[in-house]
Amino acid sequence: MELIFEKSRPGRGAGCIPASDVAAINIEAVIDRKYLRTELDLPEVAEVDLIRHYTNLSRRNFGLDLGFYPLGSCTMKYNPKVNENAAALPGFTGLHPYAGDEWAQGNLQLMDEMQQYLCNIFGMAEFTLQPAAGAHGEFAGMMMIKKYFEKKGEKRHRILIPDAAHGTNPASGALCGFETVTLRSNNEGGVDIDHLKSLMTEDVAALMLTNPNTLGLFERNIEEVSRIIHEKGGLLYADGANANAFLGITRPGDLGFDVIQLNLHKTFSTPHGGGGPGSGPVGVGKVLVDYLPVPRIVKTDDGYRWSEDFPYSIGRVRAFYGNFNVIVKAYAYIRSLGAEGLKHATQMAVLNANYIKEKLKPYFDLPYDRVCMHECVFSGSRQVEENGIHTTDIAKRLIDFGYHPPTIYFPLIVPEAIMIEPTETESKETLDAFCQAMIIISREARENPQRLKDAPLSTEVSRLDEVLAARKPDVCWKKS
Amino acid sequence: MELIFEKSRPGRGAGCIPASDVAAINIEAVIDRKYLRTELDLPEVAEVDLIRHYTNLSRRNFGLDLGFYPLGSCTMKYNPKVNENAAALPGFTGLHPYAGDEWAQGNLQLMDEMQQYLCNIFGMAEFTLQPAAGAHGEFAGMMMIKKYFEKKGEKRHRILIPDAAHGTNPASGALCGFETVTLRSNNEGGVDIDHLKSLMTEDVAALMLTNPNTLGLFERNIEEVSRIIHEKGGLLYADGANANAFLGITRPGDLGFDVIQLNLHKTFSTPHGGGGPGSGPVGVGKVLVDYLPVPRIVKTDDGYRWSEDFPYSIGRVRAFYGNFNVIVKAYAYIRSLGAEGLKHATQMAVLNANYIKEKLKPYFDLPYDRVCMHECVFSGSRQVEENGIHTTDIAKRLIDFGYHPPTIYFPLIVPEAIMIEPTETESKETLDAFCQAMIIISREARENPQRLKDAPLSTEVSRLDEVLAARKPDVCWKKS
Amino acid sequence: MNYAPHTEEDIAQMEAAVGIADVEELFADIPAKYRLAQLPDIPAPLSEQETIALLNGLSRKNILPHLTLTGAGAYHHFIPAVVGHIINRAEFYTAYTPYQAEISQGILQAIYEYQTMIAHLTGMEIANASMYDGASAMAEAAVLSAKTLNRSKIIIARSVHPEYRAVVRTYCWSNSYEVCEIPFNQTGQIDLDLLQKELAENVAAVLVQSPNFFGVIEDIAPLAEAVHSFGAMLVAAFTDGTALGILKPAGESGADFVVGEGQSFGNPLNYGGPYLGIFAAREKFLRRIPGRLVGATVDKNGRRGFVLTLQTREQHIRREKATSNICSNEALCALAAGVYLATLGKNLQKLAALNVQKTQYLKKQLLGIPGWKEVFTAPVYNEFAVSCPDARLVNEKLKKEGIVGAYELPKSYPELKNALLFCATEMVSKEDIDRVVDIVKGAL
């Protein structure tokens, strides 16, 4: 498709600006010419062409509303429409963040209740809604840990991170100036307890654990892990991206976690928007409450208000109060489902994952053959060895069957990983049809490997040259 | 695609009903069992499947927002998004029609002003906004004519309708009990004046004229036509479906028309919704004002109110006041464009049509080679004779080029008609590309006629068996 | 605003291609003296920002009620969010009538599904793709009956919505048919004895509504029998489709045509329009019913597909011989209804039951007020008539509290003095009702 710039014609335009109702002034009389720009290079298109451009672009995009999207670790559950409508209410969208607390009592109540619900669901003492996404929450959480030790006057330099962890974990730790040490997984996909013991010293601030981990497996030895960490004065950090696996079943706070970041855009069904916005609330146990970002909501006799009066706070991680509009959607979700609904969602998510695991086990290698939680991770190794077909080929071929591919090549500890997270909002028929497609593809790998290598065959573009993109980067269009 | 019924599974469901907050009662205690139904056969699907079903259906539908839609006589101009937003304002959508005039002063003002604007644009004395679509307006207009003669005590049985007229014209006339007599077109596509003279008697109530007519040609002899009709005491009815050809250029009221119906969903840019809702206001000259449908808006010192107090009215043609929400969009359109904008729209619509006419003239037969107004009508006769290719083949092949086909086989007086109405919202580039496609198709007709007969090649279904559909009608799905 | 994309340069190039020096030349066919310089009295153009501000201002001149207790042909029901999300898909709402089936499978299939749901719901074999509204659908059924039977008298129950009766009268007048009204009895149902008396060989159709304008459920089966014994058609209408969630459809009781208003199915009140005319019929009328029909068929590879079918019934083929003149219909409202019905599914039954419960509660509370009496005795769905000492005053009091009160029956039934028609849907809470009763009692 042509770029919007290529459709531009001098003199066209869509948005028209109202005539001024105040006295006309010469801009140069109020702003020195040296501050003014000389040209403005933006596309000039008529409204109809603009709408067609973006509407047709949208049709070249696969969304959850088109079909199954089993992207592991991303919890692509259905995004209920009522939540969208709630968040679009003018009372929520129209308020300036500095309007003053008296104007915003509805928003403040919603945020306060949301924090309370999250505390109840995760067993934490307090929550902040400020971080804009999961990784932002990790960063905030790790800073609180840093501050905690700073406050205690302890200098701890290292953090432990399992080899299966998401890349943002070490990145977030590093951003806080921690040295990250990789913790090995054992042969059943859990923490290697001996390795943990050997690494856990008084120089270690925390273990960042994803539980269930990115293999979709619950850490059976969580009590022991928690004991080992805490005995050495360390803290236990939970990457809560996988929280869809345990809502209403167990609570990280009860399991010994001191801090957890969530991804509302995963667990709490807010849409992912093609890459964001998300929202990454962070919950903390009592030991970390003092370090939460400011401002925090306090409840007084005349209602809610924002307060910055928390001297040990890490400060702010962004301007204003968080991705408020995303939080509205998650709030609506929690209220619609209620306690039972949240638990049922988790149960069905886990049932769905295990169902897929059982159905596909005969056709693909399953490195850790245990009951899984919300996702299961296969390996495409057999197909590489036997058919010279890579996981990427399988993924691309799935597109032709009308599915978004699973997450691939992650976690890094599984060679040729195929990470499938169905979520609870998919029906048995959908799973059956998807498994059928996977089985057909496993047969095609043997019988017609070239078709897989040529896949996808049904899209506007075929496989794109990523090497070229990285070698000769073109990230900004230039008139030729 | 599967039908929604085929996706249904017992026990599933999307909408969940709130629990009752009033005392539970046994329905059979208040409604005799004989009045109650025993089964309710509706689909049972989860919300995610419902959304995917309809979203995927939408993707199998071509709309104006996807591309050029030169469907002649339908004025598929761009539907501005601001109008959609205006009509969705809760103040407009939320009011009950019987709320009472005091609650509805905004709506009443809008409708009153809308009537006034339409009077000004079309040169009529009064407008009603009640009819729900163009044909409904025709019906209302013809009834007013009938009432007019009834009131005068004249019995006139016949109406004249040109052979090029849209089928709704005779149908509407017939619904009013008139006998319809077909008026021939002359060799330049206008009214055959001699034939008109010979038909115009004191038994003729009216001539229903579309001007410009469905060939896109303006009736040059309109003064004479008007004189002939009026001299014999008849009335002149304008089918205003083609009003996009003359906004701000001329006014039917000035040209001698006594009544006109509009199609807001054409001329005034309200979207057509895949077949409706439309809106078909009717404007009348002074002679017909008394017969307008009730209720009518009257302006008093305390604001606007509805009145039924018009003893000669034809009565009601539908419940309540018209397709109000559609009228809001048309009102917003008129206000955004203003007088200049409306005129400019018409000028560009006519320029676009003539541009296409000139570009395609060498490749397709043009039965009436004159300056056209908002649309031009070609004939595919040459392709039939030389290549055995029919207009329908050309139309279907256009789909493969990404266009909605023009109107075909209408008007009936042009064999193998291809009726192209570009509207003003299409750019020169769009017209050039479309003409290019038409030219390629005219070449394919010679060089590869089979490809045209096989077209469309790019759609989910290929040409459908319409004969089977009509011979063994299946208009309601049955469980098999 | 200006939605035409033409630049100066485009215009010049196009004028050259057309062989003119100025666009004005294209209008030479219009006699010069009728050519305008400028449209009179049309306000100046507005930017988008000004347009929406203007419209927003107008919309705020309306008073949006906290609560609406009027039904009477238009109903305040909850609309699930999915409905709006689907009908706002540009591929649906910016399309024309699906004349080109291959690129219109979306709306065609959706309408085929809608037809099926409506047929199921009404207990009929077929349903069309929609009519303008309930009133015109009823009128079309009357006209069709008369044309089919070649008879010229239409009987209509006085308990039918007053505006529907008015529309039927208009359509019948234009066709020179006679219309005769049959009163209701003290149950609120049509007076069967009087109907029997009026029935004759020249009667083409009997038009009833159930639940009728008073919310009263009519007993269709005996009516059908009486009507059929004279070879006439029974046309049964409804105004609130949610009633079909629990009520036996007229189709099962012998109606020949079931018509109605589909607004309740996912379409907002919209101050009266656009609404959705529902038209269902017995199979035998397939080739005669007005409006569009979508039919299933196959493509040349045997794949199922959908087309507009039996268009020979339509005016653009049959011209003056068409059975109706309807062309554009209410497709998008029908789509909304289809989505609504698919969303609720069998829960439509629960929804209807909830309406009954709220209504019974409201009725009980109101009848507890001194001087308030039931007007009719037959069972009702979600509307009912009560008489009270001063009907106008009740509505005045409610209005002061931001509540649209009941429909004042004397407006169209002078014989029902001080009678009010109340409606309670699922949108009305117990709290609302208690408040209403307090207001009416003067306690607030």
Added chain:
Amino acid sequence: MNYAPHTEEDIAQMEAAVGIADVEELFADIPAKYRLAQLPDIPAPLSEQETIALLNGLSRKNILPHLTLTGAGAYHHFIPAVVGHIINRAEFYTAYTPYQAEISQGILQAIYEYQTMIAHLTGMEIANASMYDGASAMAEAAVLSAKTLNRSKIIIARSVHPEYRAVVRTYCWSNSYEVCEIPFNQTGQIDLDLLQKELAENVAAVLVQSPNFFGVIEDIAPLAEAVHSFGAMLVAAFTDGTALGILKPAGESGADFVVGEGQSFGNPLNYGGPYLGIFAAREKFLRRIPGRLVGATVDKNGRRGFVLTLQTREQHIRREKATSNICSNEALCALAAGVYLATLGKNLQKLAALNVQKTQYLKKQLLGIPGWKEVFTAPVYNEFAVSCPDARLVNEKLKKEGIVGAYELPKSYPELKNALLFCATEMVSKEDIDRVVDIVKGAL
């Protein structure tokens, strides 16, 4: 509500296939004593109707102002209708990050176009696909400068948005960088002399904002020169992107990074989020900048296509060696910004000029009130600081009339007593301004 589609029968069949008798068994890995029977203190489930009623109730507990005169980092601009229509396309908003390029060309191309528009607007060569917000974008630029140059001191103008400074401080603290603030002078611009004094070889970056928090336009070119003479980076921020419609972009004046808040481009106020962090840089930083980048490439048939590129910079490849930890960004807000900018096109210039006109008018009117004085002398865009006898009282009066008044500068600048920061965008009419002045004067 329950969005899981499982019927009883489905569950039974799936349990059988998995080889369990009850779903509970799947949770056996969780130590029994930590398994909950029921979540404590979560309210009961709600139907959709109840959910929207609840949320609607909450939204109405807010007071929506008639007029907002506060800018200060979030701006009330008009959003063309097209923006909402596009970002509500389900294919866009229900998609994840475009990891699978072949079925994500829509968002990828749109973001590539967005990157291009942002680069043009800011006068830079490259821009990323978005950051969380303006404040965190600025902080990331500071951290990146320090890492790139291996220096540990960050200088920030005191005229930068207070919350941006706070965020920069947080990010720098976590990296153990020192932060030093440079005051503004009486023009409202950064004090260049003091900056010169503070500049040294250990300074990684100087962070300024223009128009700055006071609305004052900074003179970037001499700053860049000074900063570069010490080999440090100049990071220039903006909070209202519409200013770029008329103002010379910092990129043209020598900034190394231009960061900013893109909320003004088609994103609603939303009580502070989601907003859009803009990050543009010189070409040479291409492989080091944080966040995602979309790049153009070709498929095997030579067709142009787009991919997420240079992901080696990203955490999921580089882990602890990544330059930033950002993963999910604000893609949909960036899409909105792209649509907004494409809609306005060159009209962005007119819009910016209109903002200047309204602002000048407001300023002139306010300065006409006795006791009101200008605080700074340098030119402003659409915000300006004024001092008055009693700043709090002014806002109290405005509040009574449903107007969100000015930002009270003493909150974050105790040195600016009784100073108010006013903002006037195109949403403020002359009538509004005249009314405001009347209210402030006590005339209303």
